[in-house]
Amino acid sequence: MNTLKIDNVSLAYGNGYQALTAINLEIGNGIFGLLGPNGAGKSSLMKTIVGLQRPTEGELHFNGSDIVKNPLDLQKHLGFLPQYFGVYPKVSTYNLLDHLAQLKGVRHKQQRHGQIINLLQKVNLLDVKNKEVHTFSGGMKQRFGVAQALLGNPKIVIVDEPTAGLDPEERNRFNTLLSDISEDIIIVLSTHLVEDVRNLCSTMAIIKQGRIVSQGTPNDFIGQLNKKLWRKPIKKTELPHIEATHRVISKQLIEKVMHVTVYADDCPKGFHGTTPSLEDVYFNHL
Numbered sequence: 689m690n691t692l693k694i695d696n697v698s699l700a701y702g703n704g705y706q707a708l709t710a711i712n713l714e715i716g717n718g719i720f721g722l723l724g725p726n727g728a729g730k731s732s733l734m735k736t737i738v739g740l741q742r743p744t745e746g747e748l749h750f751n752g753s754d755i756v757k758n759p760l761d762l763q764k765h766l767g768f769l770p771q772y773f774g775v776y777p778k779v780s781t782y783n784l785l786d787h788l789a790q791l792k793g794v795r796h797k798q799q800r801h802g803q804i805i806n807l808l809q810k811v812n813l814l815d816v817k818n819k820e821v822h823t824f825s826g827g828m829k830q831r832f833g834v835a836q837a838l839l840g841n842p843k844i845v846i847v848d849e850p851t852a853g854l855d856p857e858e859r860n861r862f863n864t865l866l867s868d869i870s871e872d873i874i875i876v877l878s879t880h881l882v883e884d885v886r887n888l889c890s891t892m893a894i895i896k897q898g899r900i901v902s903q904g905t906p907n908d909f910i911g912q913l914n915k916k917l918w919r920k921p922i923k924k925t926e927l928p929h930i931e932a933t934h935r936v937i938s939k940q941l942i943e944k945v946m947h948v949t950v951y952a953d954d955c956p957k958g959f960h961g962t963t964p965s966l967e968d969v970y971f972n973h974l
């Protein structure tokens with residue numbers, strides 16, 4: 689079992705901006721979802737974990753090792769899948785993976801070959817191993833991204849907004865792949881897509897303005913809202929009054945009719961009970 693322990697971590701940038709405040713998280717094998725809106729501090733936390741930023745305060749340990757003092761103790765076990773890839777040089781998929789594997793320290797040619805073929809099979813790109821990556825579709829590029837992140841058998845993989853821009857089929861395929869590889873390693877998934885967290889993550893935290901506002905399992909989160917959410921279809925003109933008198937969690941257009949969901953201990957007049965979703969939890973915390 690791998691462990692990443694984040695104790696009381698704060699980060700202020702050079703201009704004085706406080707991006708993270710007193711973050712405490714303990715993460716084990718499996719997919720951990722870090723959910724938050726744009727600007728909440730997800731990338732700042734990822735950069736601090738991988739050692740690109742030194743925290744202003746607090747400690748980080750990976751498998752017992754102090755990774756603020758010795759970032760390499762995490763970096764040599766790290767795979768990273770960024771949101772977007774840059775432009776690839778005009779080399780084949782196989783050769784690019786071979787080059788990246790060498791950079792990751794996989795020295796023996798035979799060992800590299802075995803790993804690359806195995807990974808290409810896993811991400812379903814073996815048939816196109818001689819094609820250049822820049823000719824791939826978005827989904828194929830993301831699967832290539834998984835293969836490069838897994839070179840050198842990492843113990844922790846950081847994934848930043850991985851399904852942005854993928855069609856539903858590719859997104860499904862990608863999520864299944866991520867789920868398959870997560871058994872023996874830590875995957876930290878940073879995203880603002882609630883559905884991905886719901887489908888993939890065994891544990892999760894919501895980050896807002898640099899602070900963790902809640903953490904637990906998706907089911908715990910949803911359980912907190914049981915029998916607390918009420919819904920009804922409304923005319924748009926009714927919305928200001930409802931917002932002034934209720935705690936509105938979300939507004940959704942269904943077949944052009946606005947449906948409003950509110951939080952309350954008892955069912956407000958004219959509303960009916962609705963089953964909470966992780967999205968409701970997210971909106972409730974924001």
Ligand SMILES: Nc1ncnc2c1ncn2[C@@H]1O[C@H](COP(=O)(O)OP(=O)(O)OP(=O)(O)O)[C@@H](O)[C@H]1O
Pocket residue numbers: 701702703705707724725726727728729730731732733
């Ligand atoms: N180098 C920097 N110097 C100063 N402020 C920064 C720096 N990098 C990020 N910030 C600020 O820190 C805050 C958090 O940014 P961060 O990129 O961590 O958010 P995020 O949750 O990853 O957002 P997004 O989903 O948009 O990438 C933002 O207000 C951002 O402007």
